Amino acid sequence: MSTLVIGGTGTTGGLLANLLPDARIGTRKPLRDNHVRFDWEVLATYGSALEGVDRVYLIPPLGVVDPVPVVESFLARARQVRRVVLLSSSAVPESATGMGALPALVRTMPGWAVLRPSWFMQNFTGDHVVAAGVRDGEIVTATGDGRVAFVDAADIAAVAARALTDPVPHNTDHVITGPQALSYADAAAIITEVTGRPVRHRSVSTGELAERLAASLPGEFAAILAGLDEDIRGGAEDRVTSTVEDVTGRPARSFRDFVSRTSIG
Ligand SMILES: NC(=O)c1ccc[n+]([C@@H]2O[C@H](COP(=O)([O-])OP(=O)(O)OC[C@H]3O[C@@H](n4cnc5c(N)ncnc54)[C@H](OP(=O)(O)O)[C@@H]3O)[C@@H](O)[C@H]2O)c1
Structure with a gap:
């Protein structure tokens, strides 16, 4: 099988x-x-x-x-x-x-x-709108000072592998985060510090973000994504869990380590 x-x-x-x-x-x-x-x-x-x-x-x-x-x-x-x-x-x-x-x-x-x-560290690479912001030197969100415990997709995959192969099924929900909740301004500062590329964060209103996103996405989807930023602004993602370590036996990767070892932007 x-x-x-x-x-x-x-x-x-x-x-x-x-x-x-x-x-x-x-x-x-x-x-x-x-x-x-x-x-x-x-x-x-x-x-x-x-x-x-x-x-x-x-x-x-x-x-x-x-x-x-x-x-x-x-x-x-x-x-x-x-x-x-x-x-x-x-x-x-x-x-x-x-x-x-x-x-x-x-x-x-x-x-x-x-x-x-939680939100993937990989959003800072490739085609994602956040990565485009890194390339432009300005990440635009509607998250204000709200914080997110960005998580490495490799840690999500490691938890998934255990959930699929452990002899006893987990039969539970796993909230998976990185080790530290960061605002987008914090994340931008880490990128600048580690890579030497000046990157900053600018927060706009939810409506303005929806309009910006609607330039490249269907309007309904753009509004949903902008709404998720509003949730972050309200503190919905401001928490850290120990799931990665509990399930895999090793700590979750930090954003700084991710930026140091990945081609950002
Ligand atoms: N990005 C974030 O911060 C974040 C945070 C939390 C949760 N998520 C969730 O993560 C999910 C995306 O996961 P991911 O980032 O690992 O995937 P991904 O990199 O976006 O890749 C999408 C995958 O879906 C497959 N796919 C697309 N359309 C398909 C179709 N019609 N039938 C079958 N397969 C199809 C593609 O395969 P092929 O092209 O090879 O067919 C591709 O392998 C979303 O549900 C999102 O809600 C994302």
Whole structure:
């Protein structure tokens, strides 16, 4: 039997697949031997992706307002699956519909874990809007002085690997954070100090941020993202958990260490 890693070509799934010798990577564009075609939008791909699989790392369909129907269809076909680890988010509260309804579906499986990571350190790299800000020398958010305990996706993957392979299923929600809550101004100062590149943070209103984001994203999605910044401003992410150390036995990586060893921006 093997583990189906949905999103195995992405940030957390890619790191997780490296930790699991039996990983089968679900992707819309299979290119390698351990890839299998999987597309949330194509029901016909579910059955073959699940063949010989008894564990699943589940990244829900992205950018879908209500992912419940497709995830329900998928889990209904996952009869031989003994364990599902869902990637949710610390910013998504439990709800009757939408993303917040997925944990309840996963909890019906024989073994499960719901991962609730805080914001990823990887947002400061690659295509993310925060990384674009680093490149411009100015990160623009609506977070004010609110703090976030940014977490390394590698630590999320390490927790996921344990949740999938520990002999006893965790059957719990894991709120996963880095070791220190930082404002975006703190993060910018660390980047400047470590890399020598001047980067600052400018906080704008939620409405202004939504407008800025709407230049490159659908308006509804832009408003949701700006709203999450408002939550940060209100202190929603200002907490540190010991989950990484409790589950993996080693401490969570610090933002400073991440910046020192990663190509930021
Ligand atoms: N960024 C943050 O700060 C943060 C914080 C907390 C939680 N999260 C959550 O993290 C999740 C994203 O995880 P990630 O960053 O590890 O992934 P990611 O790097 O954004 O990669 C997305 C993955 O999804 C796959 N994918 C996209 N559309 C698909 C479809 N229709 N069917 C099947 N697979 C599809 C892609 O695979 P292919 O292209 O190969 O098909 C890719 O591997 C989101 O749900 C977000 O809510 C993010």
